[in-house]
Amino acid sequence: MTVSVMAHYVDRQPYVGARPFLAEEAGQFFGRSEAVSALAERWQRHRVSVLTGPPGSGKTSLLHAKLLDAAHDADVLPVGRPFGPPPPALAALPGHNPYTLALLSSWSPSTPPNRLAGLTLYEFLRSDGWTNRRRGRPGPLLVAIDQVERVFERHPRLDPHRVGFLAQLREVVTELPDVHLLLSVREEGLAGLEAALGRLESPYRLGPLTMDEAVQAVERPVEGSGRWYAEGVAEQLVTTLAARRQSVDPVLLQAVCSRLWAALPAEATVITAQDVHAHPGIDRSLREFCGQVIADVAIDHHVSTLRLASWLQRAAATGTDIAAGDDDAAREGFPRSVLQSLQDRYLLAAGHGSYRLHHELLAGPLTRLDVTELRAGDTTPARLLSAAESALFRGDLDAADQNAGTALATAGEDDLPLLAQAESRLGDVAHLRGDYGQAVAHYRAVASLFEALQVNTAVANSLAAIGHALLAQGLDVEAVETMRSAVDRLPTDLALQTEFGRTLWQAGQGRAGVTVLTDVLNSDSRTPEALRTRGEMLADLGQSEKALLDLNQVRRHLRPEGRAARALALVGTGNSRDAEEDMEAALQAGAQNGPALLYAARVRALGSNRSGAADLARMSLAATAPALAPHQRAEALQLSEIGPTSSSP
Structure with missing residues (x-):
């Protein structure tokens, strides 16, 4: 193989390591x-x-x-x-x-x-x-x-x-x-x-890299870097990683090459076979890869790094298959999300209800792991905040709370953006847990931090979050005033105005809410969320024909509560047959949707089905996805008492 002439300086890391390439790293991506x-x-x-x-x-x-x-x-x-x-x-x-x-x-x-x-x-x-x-x-x-x-x-x-x-x-x-x-x-x-x-x-x-593709992935990224591989060295490295196959795993290739590059002496220009085996060597590179994955996952999920490593070593000691399903993880005290994270970081692979090693080459390095190699790649507050956000998305509120709290406690006092993000995530966790008082406290801290940073949009969004949390506590007056302050910050933001209208309605000021939504739709008549919201509000207020004008425009994209509101409006216009169809669809899609269940109860009551109305009203009171607004609970309580369980005649 011909060795290109290179400049005698080293100015960059040509390998991305065991993570996906970014768009700006296209010049380092070869072999496909x-x-x-x-x-x-x-x-x-x-x-x-x-x-x-x-x-x-x-x-x-x-x-x-x-x-x-x-x-x-x-x-x-x-x-x-x-x-x-x-x-x-x-x-x-x-x-x-x-x-x-x-x-x-x-x-x-x-x-x-x-x-x-x-x-x-x-x-x-x-x-x-x-x-x-x-x-x-x-x-x-x-x-x-x-x-x-x-x-x-x-x-x-x-x-x-x-x-x-x-x-x-x-x-x-x-x-x-x-x-x-x-x-x-x-x-x-x-x-x-x-x-x-x-x-x-x-x-x-897309399978593993062929041998030729793998050689390209090793050699081509270093062009122009000031270093190059000696004749045949890239082929030797690739052959070792192929492990008697005719293909190479891209993740392990990047993990080894990135560590090789980082460990080379600064003065090195020609990369020799001795360098590959000594800086730091393929086996040690793979041990470091396993150790970093285990340490990172343990930190993200707040489990013991040593316990996780020990469990995986015991499981891998007899070969590359690890019978580590969710039940096994639970018995060891690990949440099942740990297994998913180990797969996402390419240490494990899922298959038929169990997990195995991502690649057979990892078996030896994993069992030979030393405690000094259990080092996380990054333990900064920003990394912890990222872990909190991942946990928050999947609904692991304990991990989100712990990581965001640690990020907040370890961030520098002058890093106001990160402090604001951490406070916001803690507010989100409290909101999802239904701890609205705590959510308000965190969101107020967020608003103050963004006020200091003069980020007006973020302040307005924080105020909107506070308004919704206050409303959930039944503090209607404070909620409306806070939402009004948010809108005053961004008076041209139609999405924020839509939420203000919704807040007025949920605070029992339905007609004022309709007026706000009408102003939104006068500015942009094709705003789907405003149409859905105003249509539901009009149905709730008994203005059936006007409600249908809105809801019919977004009929194919109604959420369960919107579908049930349309059923209520249809009954109001005498169309009971179509109302029944919409109501059944809403109940099927929103079995825990409080507003949908309440509208269905009202449909039943209008049809003189007192028992059915009471049953649905009681279900709406217990629903949580979403729960009833405060002004809806009074109506649900009233409907729940008209069935056969009531003491009234």
């Missing part, structure tokens, strides 16, 4: 030219294309570092993903699907989350902004969604939203022919995806 070409062609031609492969095969890196560039002549959105850090001040947002909001935020990162929270995927892609952008442009809109398998993970907070998100995805596929989807999903998620979308064309499977 055939996959890039094949996928770009499929994406352009087909309505739905699927990229699959095992964890660590490089699907995310391929999308970000190469595939978008290969589609540069087309109209293409940023790579999206249906999970991520929740928006700050969660209490400020209307009811929403977390998967949908995460995906929309990744497609449009500059749009404030409160403007996206009320949209469906279809509404976003059909919004005026995208329609105007594409007007007169030939070809499809290319849309890539990465890590779709996350939608099929089981988390109590997210489980109710899975079906709704997949229905939205199916709607895009069937209703928007000019949108071409590329869905990246691990192999274990293929069955769920096909069940949701119907039969899929043969997916493109």
Whole structure:
């Protein structure tokens, strides 16, 4: 192999390590030219294309570092993903699907989350902004969604939203022919995806690197760095990592190469076989990789690093298969999310209800781990805050609370943005736990910090979160005044005005709320969340015909409470048959939705079904997703007493 002539200086780390490549690291990504070409062609031609492969095969890196560039002549959105850090001040947002909001935020990162929270995927892609952008442009809109398998993970907070998100995805596929989807999903998620979308064309499977591709991935990134590999050294390294196979795991290749590069003496220019074995050596590199993963996961989940390492070593001592299902983890005192994190960090791989090592090469290094190699990659407050946000998204409130609290306690006093983010996450945890007094305290701290930073938008969002938390405590007057202060901060923000209107209504000032929503719709008559909210308010107030004018415009994207409100409005206009259909659909989709159950109780009461109305009203009082607003509880209590269990005649 010919060695290129290099400049005699070393100016960069050419390997990214055991994480996906970023878009700006495209110049360091090599070895996948055939996959890039094949996928770009499929994406352009087909309505739905699927990229699959095992964890660590490089699907995310391929999308970000190469595939978008290969589609540069087309109209293409940023790579999206249906999970991520929740928006700050969660209490400020209307009811929403977390998967949908995460995906929309990744497609449009500059749009404030409160403007996206009320949209469906279809509404976003059909919004005026995208329609105007594409007007007169030939070809499809290319849309890539990465890590779709996350939608099929089981988390109590997210489980109710899975079906709704997949229905939205199916709607895009069937209703928007000019949108071409590329869905990246691990192999274990293929069955769920096909069940949701119907039969899929043969997916493109991304496997390990071939030997030639792996050599490219080793040699090409160092070009121009001031170093180069001696003849045959890259091939020797690749052969060792192939472990008697004819392919190489991309994660382990990056883990070894990045550590080799970092350990080389500053004066080294030619990388020799001796360097590969001594700086720090493949076995030690893999031990360090295992140790860092275990330490990072232990910190993220607040479990003992030594106990986690010991358990994994015992399980791996007899081979590469680890029978470590959720029950085994629970018996050891570890939450099941630990196993998921170990898979996400490429130490374990899932399969048929159990876990095995990500690669057979890790068995020896894992069992030989020394305590000194159990070192986390990053324990800064920012890293802890990131762990808190991941836990918050999946609904692990204890881990979110602990990590955010530690981040807050260890952050510097002058790092006001990080302090504000940590306080906001603690407020979000308190809000989701129903501890609204504590949520108010944290959100007030957030508002003060952002006031000092003069970030007016963040102050307004914090005030909106405080307003909702006050309302949940029954402090109606304070809630309305706080929301009014938020709107005064951002008087042109229609999403914030919509929430102000909703707050007035939930505080028992329904007619004032309708007036605010009417002003919003006079400014933009196509605001879906304002139409849904005003329609529900009008139905609640008994203005059935006006309610239907709003609700019918967004009928296909109504949440359970909106569907039940439409049923109430239909009964009010004498259309009992369609009302029954909407009510049954609302109850099926919102079994724990307090407002939906209350509207259904009112439909039953109007139909003279006193017993059915009372049963549904009692269910609405106990519902939590979402719970009834304070002004609705009085009505639910009244309806719950008219059934046969009442002492009245």
